[in-house]
Every structure is written in C-alpha cells, then in structure tokens.
Amino acid sequence: MFLMISRAGDDCLYTVKALLYSALLLLFQLGTAVAKAEPLPQTLVFGVVPQQAASTLAKVWGPLLAEVSQNAKLDLRFATAPDIPTFEARLAKGEYDIAYMNPHHYVQFNQAQGYQALVKETDKMLKGIIVVPITTSDKDLEALKGQTLAFPAPGAFAASMIPRANLKQRNIDFTPVYVGSHDSVYMAVSNGLFAAGGGVGRTFNNLPAAVKSKLRILWTTPAYTPHAIAVHPRVSASTRVALQGELVALFDSEQGQQLLSNLGFNALEPANDNDWDNVRTLNLGAKSIRLQEAR
CATH class of the missing domain: 3.40.190.10 (Periplasmic binding protein-like II)
Incomplete structure (x- = not known):
C-alpha cells in the first residue's frame, strides 16, 4: 500500500512539474512574440x-x-x-x-x-535686436561707430549676421567680438563690457529680471x-x-x-x-x- 501511495505521489509531482514547464515555455514564447511585434523605439x-x-x-x-x-x-x-x-x-x-x-x-x-x-x-x-545698457542715451545706430560690439557667433543668424550686415550697409564701422551665446552677450553688455550686442527677442524676453532690467533694445532688424x-x-x-x-x-x-x-x-x-x-x-x-x- 505504501509503495502504491508513493508512486501516486511521484506521478502527481511529475504532472505538476510538466504543467509548470509548459506554462513557462508558453510565457517565453509569448514574450518573444511581443518583443518581435513591439521593437524598441x-x-x-x-x-x-x-x-x-x-x-x-x-x-x-x-x-x-x-x-x-x-x-x-x-x-x-x-x-x-x-x-x-x-x-x-x-x-x-x-x-x-x-x-x-x-x-x-x-x-x-x-x-x-x-x-x-x-x-x-x-x-x-525672425528679427534680431541690438541691445545697449539702459544707462546709455544712444538713440540710433550711428552712436555705435567705432565701438566694440558683442555677438554670439559669426554664424548666429538674427543675433549676429543680420545686425552686422545692416551696420555695414550703413557704413558704421565696428569691431565684432564673439562671446559664445545670447546669454553671454546680454550679460556682457549689462555689465558694461561692450557698448552694445546682438540677440533676438525671444532670448531677451526670457532673461532673468535682474539682467533684463539693465538693458534696452536700441534697434530691431528686418524680418526673415x-x-x-x-x-x-x-x-x-x-x-x-x-x-x-x-x-x-x-x-x-x-x-x-x-x-x-x-x-x-x-x-x-x-x-x-x-x-x-x-x-x-x-x-x-x-x-x-x-x-x-x-x-
């Protein structure tokens, strides 16, 4: 009798193991199918x-x-x-x-x-701007003759290329210095390191109030x-x-x-x-x- 019960228990254990194996195999196959159906982005x-x-x-x-x-x-x-x-x-x-x-x-x-x-x-x-310290009394671009001006980079379109082109067309000689970014232009001009600098309205408007309050827009470029x-x-x-x-x-x-x-x-x-x-x-x-x- 004991032997018969033991064999029955072994058969039951075998059946459970087989079912678990089948279930794991099915989950693996389903996971593989999902991975194939939904590739990584x-x-x-x-x-x-x-x-x-x-x-x-x-x-x-x-x-x-x-x-x-x-x-x-x-x-x-x-x-x-x-x-x-x-x-x-x-x-x-x-x-x-x-x-x-x-x-x-x-x-x-x-x-x-x-x-x-x-x-x-x-x-x-898109329009560029030229900003000056709020303490200056300059009212037009002629005041920038002979000055050193800050720009983000030679290839910065509205903040650099367009202002420079217009100054050249007006025969206003100036020395450009490229300081790396719009924010660097605004900071340098607000600290009095340059007479003026180029930027765009969006980055100017996004300035911290402490910096923006020290600047004003002298001139705005044509639109592109x-x-x-x-x-x-x-x-x-x-x-x-x-x-x-x-x-x-x-x-x-x-x-x-x-x-x-x-x-x-x-x-x-x-x-x-x-x-x-x-x-x-x-x-x-x-x-x-x-x-x-x-x-």
Whole structure:
C-alpha cells in the first residue's frame, strides 16, 4: 500500500512539474512574440542650437521631446553644443539626426548635408535686436561707430549676421567680438563690457529680471523666415512623416500648447525648403562680411 501511495505521489509531482514547464515555455514564447511585434523605439539625436546654456535648453526642450517621443513611438535624445561654432561643426558632420537650427544654418546645411525642413513656427518671422545698457542715451545706430560690439557667433543668424550686415550697409564701422551665446552677450553688455550686442527677442524676453532690467533694445532688424526643425537624409521617410505629424499636433492639446509656450513658440506648421529663399538671397552678403572680418 505504501509503495502504491508513493508512486501516486511521484506521478502527481511529475504532472505538476510538466504543467509548470509548459506554462513557462508558453510565457517565453509569448514574450518573444511581443518583443518581435513591439521593437524598441528608434533612437534619434535631436540637436538644439545653443542660444542659451545647455541646462536651460534641456529644461525646456526635454519635456517636449519626451511628449513627441511617446506619441511618435521614437526615442528622441536631446543634444546641444558648448557654443554655436561647435554646433555648426557637428551639423557639418551630420552628427544630429534632427536639429533645431537657425535660418542661415538651414540654408547652409541643406546644401552641404541634405538636411530637410520638417516644421517651422506658424505666423512667425525672425528679427534680431541690438541691445545697449539702459544707462546709455544712444538713440540710433550711428552712436555705435567705432565701438566694440558683442555677438554670439559669426554664424548666429538674427543675433549676429543680420545686425552686422545692416551696420555695414550703413557704413558704421565696428569691431565684432564673439562671446559664445545670447546669454553671454546680454550679460556682457549689462555689465558694461561692450557698448552694445546682438540677440533676438525671444532670448531677451526670457532673461532673468535682474539682467533684463539693465538693458534696452536700441534697434530691431528686418524680418526673415524663422528657425527650422530639420532632419538628416538618413532618417527614413516614414519617421519624417511621423515626426512632422506629432510636432504639428502639439498645438491640439493644452499640454502640447504649454510645452510650446515654454519655448516661446507658436504652433508649428509643415515647412517647405523654399520657405527659406529670402535667406538664400541674403547669404552672399553675409558670407562676404565674414570673409572681410577674417582678413
């Protein structure tokens, strides 16, 4: 009798083990099937022109990229550069899969690397500004003759190229000094290190009150097509379509509107390459200015 009970117990244990094995095998097969059906999101590096400190940019761009990543089923990784020349060098090498770049950069690297515009801000034209210390009594650009002026970088479009071009056209001689970022321009001018400096309205308006209160806008440039969000040609057509759709759709929700507002952006709209033809007309003059300064 004892032997019969033991054998029955062994058979029962064997059956339980077999069932557990089958269940584990089924779970493994299901997990494999899910992994095949839902591949890991594609990782894309999203470069942002360093108009401000990297920490400031990451704080406002990070949540927007996270939202677009989730909706487009992609993994967008924020990146920038320590200064605008380094950002330009990385664009020239095609290091960014996607990039938020100024109009001059778009025209230049559309030709050199094949970056294609996805979106731009709706109802927005880009203007640069020249700021001076609030304590000065200067009322026009003539007061800047013979002065040393601060700019972010030679290739900073609205904050540097356009102001410099207009000063040259007016025969106002000046000495440019490139300090690396918009914030550095504002800080240097507010501290009296330079007579004036170039920036844009958005970064000026985002300044801490302690710095902004020491500055005033002396002059505003003509208007041009704004910055582009553009993709490198290695990014697939299907990914481009998904990205464009999700970027445009941000304005459809309160959360998306807040994310755009944090950047000082309006709604985004699909962009075409020829939207930047007005900048292409300007480029020859801007390039000649840079060459003259380099001599």
